Amino acid sequence: MKQKTSVNIRETGIRTIRLESSAIGSLEQYINADFERVVELMAACTGRVVITGIGKSAIIAQKIVATFNSTGTPALFMHAADAIHGDLGMITPDDVVVCISKSGESPEIKVLVPLVRNLGNKLVAIVGKSDSYLAQSAHFVLNTYVPQEACPNNLAPTSSTTAQMVMGDALAVCLIEMKGFTAEDFARFHPGGTLGKKLYLKVGDLSRLHQVPKVSLGSSLREVIVEISSKMLGVTGVVDDQGRLRGIITDGDLRRMLEKNMNAAGVSAADIMSSNPKTIGADELAVNALDMMRNNDITQLLVMKGDQYHGIIHLHDLIREGII
Template identity: 60%
Template sequence: MQSHKKIISIARQTIETESKAIAYLANLVDDEFANAVSHVFNSGGRVIITGIGKSANIATKIVATLNSTGTPAGFMHAADAIHGDLGTIQPEDVVICISKSGNTPEIKVLVPLIKSLGNTLIAITSNKDSFLGKQADFVLNAFVEKEACPNNLAPTTSTTAQLVIGDAFAMCLLDLRGFSSKDFARFHPGGSLGKQLYLRVADLTDANEKPRVALQSSLKEVIVEITEKMLGVTAVVEDEKIIGIITDGDLRRMLAKTDDISKLQAKDIMTTNPKRIEAQAMAVKAMELMETHGISQLLVEEKGVYKGVIHIHNLIKEGII
């Protein structure tokens, strides 16, 4: 158990060290940060992000965040740049270079080449007085006092700080662009987050069977309808309007308490005023209603007309749940 206590202690200390460093970053956001954001927003090109080692890994994540929130971006590895990849940079592009020390050999070779192209250079670094910091047009200060590593060697706190600065930068650009939830859905059509923003109930239920019985339908007809349509439920419909619902559970409860079932009709079994949802409602709203009421199906209607059933399996299949 002693080893478990030590593990927990180290984990907590790591989190506390990094959280304090992140909190301190808020004090370092200044006019230069704002000017850098404005410059990117007003530029006609992309954002090209480069770095070496762990900073390169952080760069790829920031690139992904920018692309998904409306700012075209690309990654260029600092080591590969001097062997041909420098051609990635186009005249209107803004280059962001990430380096904790700002003094690595690769950075000292790369920075003058970027400057010679005439592109704006933004630095994300812990050392404003470094070679990178002095050469950059804008410096985003990612200062950290120490790494979470007990030897103060492994990039931990510093890379977390770089990532946070990148996220802050991306969110500022998102706001300037007026990037909306509809835009997000357009850029994430295959992801579960995007689907929550654009999929409607009708999109998931149009291909489903539409089980229905009348008020006077016999018990056998009800059972056959539920069985054949394989949704575990049927609507009770009159004049195309939903009057009630009968579920598998309703049938089991009815059989448990009724001896003579020969004369039973749908109206004797159904639950009136069932939960329902509009066909044009967002699918995520159906999920919320199912979770709130502890049910697995909802009847679907459109302007009061019965349209079918949405099942929890439809939501699971699309990755919404």
């Protein structure tokens, strides 16, 4: 391999992006009647969408399968080479089969296609050549033709695989809208990930992990310090005799009081608290708590259930859960 020493790296990077952007833009002309029928077919499918391919197209197929599964369309990946050695058995009568190929002429594809047709399943081709064996054999064709790969030798799949992936995304987004797939549905399929947590994790889920720091209006300075220290949240709520929230005291409030050289002997919680503290409902999403903290440049919020004070949510809780 001969190494070039005069490559303009920035120029090459920009050219690659422009070529692939152009390839994506040209796909608009192929969002046609076949595309509409394929979306309707997948939306009505009572089985799974089985997506297959070979080489780089197989990798794109896996990505599309992952997107479908996470957005409410059950899907399976089947490698074209493995399919003709037993994996064909994963296809059930109710499945829709999608075959991805740039040329539509790969030997494995030519063996696989008639087998799928014999099973009686609908076959969708995502293919770059409309006159290929795959395109001519499929029930529906989604054209992903690109005039040029970004590869300088016009060989390595670059623009073509980008086009395949975008076509898969277009299908997925149409299915999301047709099925009325919501953010709550998305969270059900992503319970362990950061995206899912942003959609389902509630403030109360985090605040209940802590003890509730609380003092009364008449509590002494010593009692305030002990409560803040023992609960280890750097803050305490202040309540009246009826248990209603009246204010907040942070460790910062204590430092500012000492800086003013106040006579600590007669100081009560009511003297140093901040009235009208920032609060959030226990049923609010944790990500909303993060927004409030950022907007107000604070690190904790008092948590309420109705008009009752129920605890603290701290910035560290959100960091620990990966919300940030």
